[in-house]
Amino acid sequence: MSHITIFSASIGSGHNEASKALKKQLETKGHSVTIVDTFYAIHPLLHKVFFVLYLSMIKRAPNLWGRLYKYGADYSWFLIMDKLGGFFCDKLYSIISEQNTNIMVSTHPFVTAFLSNLKKKHCLHIPLYTVITDLDLHPGYIRPEIDAYFTGAPNYEVFAKEYNVPCAKFHFTGIPIKTVPDPLLSRYQVRERLGLVPNEKTVLLTGGGLGLGKYVEIIKSLEGLNSPVQLVCMTGVNKKITRKVKSIVSKHRIHVLEFTDHFIDYLRASDVILSKAGGLTMSEALACETPILVYKPVPGHEENNATILTEMGTAIKADKLSDIIVLLERLLFDHSFYKSLVQNAKKTKTPHAASHIANVITSMPCSRVMHMEGLHPPHLRKP
Structure with a gap:
């Protein structure tokens, strides 16, 4: 052996x-x-x-x-x-x-x-x-x-x-990533299993395991969305940002989760992931067929990841904070556009x-x- x-x-x-x-x-x-x-x-x-x-x-x-x-x-x-x-x-x-x-x-x-x-x-x-x-x-x-x-x-x-x-x-x-939840289950069903509100549009906000990212400014900018959404904020091991996010008052339903071994389940439950462009997270998103909105990727390797993903038609990138609202509205409520990203993820994923x-x-x-x-x-x- x-x-x-x-x-x-x-x-x-x-x-x-x-x-x-x-x-x-x-x-x-x-x-x-x-x-x-x-x-x-x-x-x-x-x-x-x-x-x-x-x-x-x-x-x-x-x-x-x-x-x-x-x-x-x-x-x-x-x-x-x-x-x-x-x-x-x-x-x-x-x-x-x-x-x-x-x-x-x-x-x-x-x-x-x-x-x-x-x-x-x-x-x-x-x-x-x-x-x-x-x-x-x-x-x-x-x-x-x-x-x-x-x-x-x-x-x-x-x-x-x-x-x-x-x-x-x-x-x-x-x-290499963990096993993806049953692809035949709808996002509605996965949300239900995780104790999330099953019939609400759901956005996963993450900054990787270290919890890097502009969580507070992003969440505050999302007040400009026309309709309330369910936000799942994965803050990783970043205790400081966890406390800050928990103190935010918002029209959106916010779930704050620290580091978890069930990240991929929450990713599968989400309609969109809003994140920087770490390689493993992006691969998990593709495997879950979850459209990606990239914001503030780390210059160098993550920026290049973002470029590759946008060229494959599986992600879109917000260059500035004000872009997030416009792009997220399109992802969540333009069914044809959303479906095109899902189909492209289906073609390119390697679960x-x-x-x-x-x-x-x-x-x-x-x-x-x-x-x-x-x-x-x-x-x-x-x-």
Whole structure:
């Protein structure tokens, strides 16, 4: 039996949620699977530094993050992560040795850089697969040590050619997500099961697991809607914004929910999701066939996600606060327009991505060899 270690990072919730979805599917195929919160496993202080830096940049200097992301394609600044990873090779090696790991999967690009460095430094023959949790592709993902890429990016073939990566290394699977509620159930029925008012138009407002977003200003702007709606506000782990939203007096019915394992159920229950454009949330929205209204995506990867979604006809984007009312009115009350977004989501969704990835990993030649020979780090052969 293979032991697979999935290396994630709890910077935001998307990477961990993708890891959990993939773990479940791999275990159904008989594999032993462990998820490692990589930065924290190396050292809790490293995790704190990465988390605080990322969160501070996203909240206080998002445009700087966007520029770094954009110019990274030209100037390869991201290779600093390979240098940094060199300091952690021994710790990562001890992790895979202790777990008898013979397949490595990464769900975070910085972690992928660390593991690529580990393979190179220790001449490891362990397969390394990376799961890309955005719809956008960036050259920062590319490392010669990676055996396969799993992506939901529709332009992966163009990307592979542009950056001289064998196209066979890319597998168009989608982003791994949890199982979607029964698609035959109406939104009315799902709302009823969740204790929501079943016959009210329902809008899900979220800022990801970290609860990032302009909740208060968005809710106040929604007072301009012609008809009251039911707002489901997912505030994640953001206690401060939870308190603020609960104090709002509105003509709309507002349900405030903190971090929940049933997010996808509420997404399936909603007529529209109003959100930034995190890759996992967007993939879940497509799987639930829930039209997307994007507002204030994080510059860089999320902006590119939003562009891809709008080009696919599954989302629309509000460039300024006043646009939200106009676009939301159209989504909720223009039946023909709404149906077109639902139909486009139906064509592009990949609800079984986790199972697809698990099948590919199981069938990969290098994975089968590891499984049959029982190769583990202490017994790896030097080239």
